[in-house]
Amino acid sequence: MATGLAPAAPETILERLQKLHPKLIDLSLDRMHRLLAALGHPEHVLPPVIHIAGTNGKGSTLAYLRAIYEAAGYKVHAYTSPHLVRFNERFYVAGAEIADAPLAAILEECERANGDSPITLFEITTAAAFLAFSRTPADVLILETGLGGRLDATNVVERPLATVITSISMDHMQYLGDTIQAIAGEKAAIMKPDVPAIHAPQRFAEVPGVLDAYAARAGAPVSRGGAEWRAKAENGALLYESALGTRRLPLPVLPGLHQIDNAGAAIATVEAATDRLPVTEADIARGLQTARWPARMQRLTRGPLVAALPPGWELWLDGGHNADAGRVLAATARTLWADKPLHLVFGMLDTKTPQDYLAAFAGLTAKVRTVAIPGEAHSLTAGQTAEAARHAGLSAEPADSVTDAVAAILRADSPPARLLICGSLYLAGHVLAENE
Template sequence: MSHSDAILDRLMSLHPKVIDLSLDRMHRLLAALGNPERRIPPVIHVAGTNGKGSTQAMIRAGLQAGGVRVHAYTSPHLARFHERIRLAGDLITEAALAAILEECETANAGQPITFFEITTAAAFLAFSRVPADYTLLEVGLGGRLDATNVVDAPRLTVITPISIDHTQYLGDTLPLIAAEKAGIIKRGVPVIVGPQQDEALRVIEARASGLTAPVFAHGQHWMAAPDRDGMIYQDDHGLWDLPLPNLVGPHQIQNAGTALAALRQLGATAAQARAAVTQAEWPARMQRLRHGPLVDLAGPQAELWLDGGHNPAGGEALAATLAAMPPRPTHLVCGMLNTKDIAGYLRPLAAHACSLTAIDIPGEPNTLPAETTAGVAASVGMISGVAADAGAAIAAIAGRDPKARILICGSLYLAGRVLRENG
């Protein structure tokens, strides 16, 4: 176990709850650290239910192509915690991570604080000490009471599409959830709004209006659409004619649009816009695995794909992606957390999959039992079964159908395990 892993394990035990939305503990710890959040480069703050990570990755790719130095904070991680913190473009080193975690642990002095709060404070500390031009901050959960929402005057806020998820923390209607996400809007700070359902957009616009924050909303102030074999982005400043995003799936055109609207606010060039859509990297979002032991198990004629989406909107996006791909018999290997709307996620996929093999997420106490996942899959009309793990599922599918498209899906936690297992 690395030094940082040992500290991260200790930090897990400082608060009985994994999630406890409040900013009091965060303000206390940041004060003890000398308020590093006031000394970080200008912030682009990103909230939303789906597409936060992809949108942030595209903004980062566009900025960096212009020689701009960018810090980035994202969660959860897939293979290693270090993925959450990028300093001027590079993943934080083990030595730097261990040092800031120890500093935060000492400053916190054993008081109750959640794992996400104390690690977010650590990210602010790291960002305050390394020069950069911008800081990209992805909200962990919600917005209004999220640990990232302690920056008083960001340069820009961004709200990606909102749907119903995490109802036990954020409320069970779209307007309630939208109100939590809109909590990142700050007085006078422009807000870029991705495609929204009307009732969510109304909440966002009302909040922005009360804070005199200029709104740049999809469909009103900008649009993005497929065009021949690429895409176009258009706003009041003109039109960008661009290649398709290198992140796979029709929904990525709208994520690209949201990123491009943000880049336009920051004065980006056409070359930066092109880099945003062609150079972004964001693992486990319809990612093709091309090497490794799991790919070997699938065999030379099969395709192996990985996607971490997990809520109904994620299921719909994945279904649309599969519908747009060249036809090939598609078999799902699925593991999910027990907090999710399983039927809502699987229902859109039923028309696109020949079968679903359910597995437990290894090492995850909140995994949904494979039998339960398989039962829900059967109830929405899928041929389903269970396997001991991803490797066994892949081998069985490839044995039946050597030319299969095998898609591992249902959870970012499962995706992280698969990426580690596949080397």
């Protein structure tokens, strides 16, 4: 453990912290409660918290909320995971990504308070986030769960301002259960008595019943997408309807049909919190237009990969990594990208199911080049993902790197097309580190 006056670099501290528990993931709240008590309970002195759980759409919903509240002039904290390029991205403190020196200082403070007791990296860094947020004034903290909800390290906030459940699908089954009902039950457990609970529309028919039942037991008032509120794209605008009336707003800046539901959930949350954090319709409109969430259907416009593209080609990046993310991405491509051929560069971790993800692209994509994710011990090999792609009905060949994959696609004689790099946030982070 460090004892010098100046903190080490964050990367050095994080490397030490990873050794405090033999497992990367071990869902429990006992270790969090112990460490937070040793730190003086920073979770009790946070600004009003909006707590978000779900499988897909958590980050985008957070991005809309952050942009709306900042458009209204509020100071915003936000906590997200995983990061794409730098660990600092997880800590958004009063409007800015935390700098290295304060991050290192709070990590070492948590390390000293924890001692040699077992604790996972996510738990101790979540405690560090609470420490940073408790010491810097802000008007709201938007808090994203890491995994699940019931035993997630963020679920120590006893009375948030609101909770949000985004789209739920099959993912992390080894930790959350092997049925959609079990997974929904884990995520539902962020709901609290008398705290407004906002639910996005759900694809699986079994999910709303699970969420409603938990809300009834918890005594949480519910605002459900498709019932208490509705959002849809209509004539180039976002039409949002609730008991407070109808709003005609700009379409969200983040591309994709699924962003209508994510934006709708954010607006419903803003309405639920309006007594504590009032915003105007102009604030909502501006937030929808200024939200930024990298690696979610993001078009890359600079970097060596973009420079290698012939005229008329486009390069896109998406970090979605489960079957439902693949389905949504493919549906958007079919609707919005019908004007050009689509090629994929694909990589995925071995904890995921590549064939399920890629099945939605059958008949949609012309070529797939698969890659291993650089620096990730749990990456599937390029050969494994190519085989999965073929089983999904796609034409696929492995490549040694993203650069080689792009070059192989460009060597083929074809008209201007779109290249989509997809399958993993870790792959997306590698690409962004070199191309943004």
